[in-house]
Amino acid sequence: MVNLWSGRFEKGMDKLMEEFNASIDLDKRYYDVDIDGSIAHITMLAEQSIVTKAEADLIISALENIRKQIAENKVEFSTRLEDIHMTIETLLIEEIGEVGKKLHTGRSRNDQVALDTRLFMRQELNGIKNDIKTLLEVLLTKSDEYKAVIMIGFTHLQHAQPVTVGFHLMAYFQMFKRDLERIEDCLKRMDYNPLGSGALAGTTININRQRTTELLGFTNISENAMDSVSDKDFVLEFLSDSAICIMHLSRFAEEFIIWNSQEFNYIDIDDAFCTGSSIMPQKKNPDIAELIRGKTGRIYGNLISMLTVMKGTPLAYNKDFQEDKAALFDTIDTLRISLKIFAKMLENTNFKPEEIRNHLGKGFLAATDIAENMVKLGMPFREAHEIVGKMVKFCEVNKIGLDEIKDENLNDISPVLTKNMIPDLSARACVDRRDSYGGTAVREVERQIKSGRDYLSR
Numbered sequence: 001m002v003n004l005w006s007g008r009f010e011k012g013m014d015k016l017m018e019e020f021n022a023s024i025d026l027d028k029r030y031y032d033v034d035i036d037g038s039i040a041h042i043t044m045l046a047e048q049s050i051v052t053k054a055e056a057d058l059i060i061s062a063l064e065n066i067r068k069q070i071a072e073n074k075v076e077f078s079t080r081l082e083d084i085h086m087t088i089e090t091l092l093i094e095e096i097g098e099v100g101k102k103l104h105t106g107r108s109r110n111d112q113v114a115l116d117t118r119l120f121m122r123q124e125l126n127g128i129k130n131d132i133k134t135l136l137e138v139l140l141t142k143s144d145e146y147k148a149v150i151m152i153g154f155t156h157l158q159h160a161q162p163v164t165v166g167f168h169l170m171a172y173f174q175m176f177k178r179d180l181e182r183i184e185d186c187l188k189r190m191d192y193n194p195l196g197s198g199a200l201a202g203t204t205i206n207i208n209r210q211r212t213t214e215l216l217g218f219t220n221i222s223e224n225a226m227d228s229v230s231d232k233d234f235v236l237e238f239l240s241d242s243a244i245c246i247m248h249l250s251r252f253a254e255e256f257i258i259w260n261s262q263e264f265n266y267i268d269i270d271d272a273f274c275t276g277s278s279i280m281p282q283k284k285n286p287d288i289a290e291l292i293r294g295k296t297g298r299i300y301g302n303l304i305s306m307l308t309v310m311k312g313t314p315l316a317y318n319k320d321f322q323e324d325k326a327a328l329f330d331t332i333d334t335l336r337i338s339l340k341i342f343a344k345m346l347e348n349t350n351f352k353p354e355e356i357r358n359h360l361g362k363g364f365l366a367a368t369d370i371a372e373n374m375v376k377l378g379m380p381f382r383e384a385h386e387i388v389g390k391m392v393k394f395c396e397v398n399k400i401g402l403d404e405i406k407d408e409n410l411n412d413i414s415p416v417l418t419k420n421m422i423p424d425l426s427a428r429a430c431v432d433r434r435d436s437y438g439g440t441a442v443r444e445v446e447r448q449i450k451s452g453r454d455y456l457s458r
């Protein structure tokens with residue numbers, strides 16, 4: 001046999017054509033789900049009396065044997081058989097002869113690949129959900145550990161207001177929680193069985209799509225055959241979700257790089273997760289964080305590449321679609337290892353409360369608190385803002401902190417400014433005062449952690 005579709009051809013493929021056309025190097029990863037799909041299909045064909053029970057049994061045991069052979073690395077894949085679907089079907093026919101030729105009844109490679117992609121993604125997306133959950137667990141543990149350690153909260157990378165380390169980490173908890181929910185949404189939206197769509201228009205064979213839907217564990221049957229074999233929006237949705245998730249990871253990675261710098265010195269990453277320099281003996285570099293930041297480019301690229309693959313393709317199937325594998329697999333692999341390694345690095349990182357505290361004095365962090373205290377005493381906020389601005393200016397000129405302004409200078413700064421307007425300016429007091437829902441007060445952070453725990457154990 002030259003290959004499975006060679007009937008109308010007079011000669012075999014050009015060698016370069018064969019190499020160019022094949023996707024086996026990538027889609028061999030579908031072997032397991034491809035066999036699951038074929039078993040469901042032939043089971044249904046037997047129940048519909050399209051093949052006999054004996055034929056189905058023979059095909060199923062041969063497919064299980066092929067599954068085992070591939071799992072044990074005993075099958076040599078070749079571009080001659082183009083893709084995983086044709087490879088498995090050819091192996092089947094080689095193994096059991098004529099009966100094997102009945103498997104592809106009422107099915108096309110187009111609905112087959114649409115099915116395989118969904119089955120494979122279902123497994124991997126569930127794996128990603130677990131990877132994100134592990135990261136969320138570590139975030140809860142670390143947030144709890146450092147819920148009372150006060151650090152500078154930044155905007156524009158400028159000192160803004162004091163927060164706690166736990167509060168800062170819980171911000172990431174919320175981002176990754178939404179990433180998890182996005183993956184769950186994606187799983188829900190792709191939970192449609194495309195098998196039985198045929199090449200594009202359905203089939204004349206009396207198949208039972210409801211049955212394969214049950215057998216394969218889908219909730220729904222796809223409604224329109226043409227849509228089922230030509231749409232990749234579930235892949236694109238996942239690639240978008242991944243791009244957002246790695247963007248979050250990349251921001252976190254960037255903070256790790258900053259915190260690990262000598263200038264900040266906020267954290268100590270365990271040696272096992274850093275590298276040294278081949279020339280500078282003193283170096284301890286945060287390579288994991290930098291690599292994640294770097295790999296973000298690939299994941300964005302995969303999204304753009306797949307959007308571009310799809311944009312000009314007429315209905316229904318086009319070979320362009322075969323290109324989805326490179327983008328999909330690379331995104332899955334890159335995202336998964338990034339999530340795993342980051343969680344591990346975070347788990348093995350200690351924050352340095354002493355060093356973090358040493359930075360607090362430098363930047364007028366209590367300014368907003370003075371203004372808000374004036375408001376509580378009856379002054380309109382804008383006016384209070386103006387006066388505190390003058391206080392900051394005075395401190396800058398005199399090179400002192402807000403808590404070092406002397407009583408006798410208050411009148412010079414503003415005639416309405418009095419001593420009682422200035423509250424406790426310690427960072428601790430500033431944090432404790434921010435007890436609004438979602439704020440940084442320790443009690444509030446404890447509530448956020450508790451609600452995070454409830455979420456994960458739902």
Ligand code: ARG
Binds near residue numbers: 085319
């Ligand atoms: N390897 C192909 C792909 O991934 C399978 C579908 C082939 N269909 C076809 N009409 N040539 O897209």
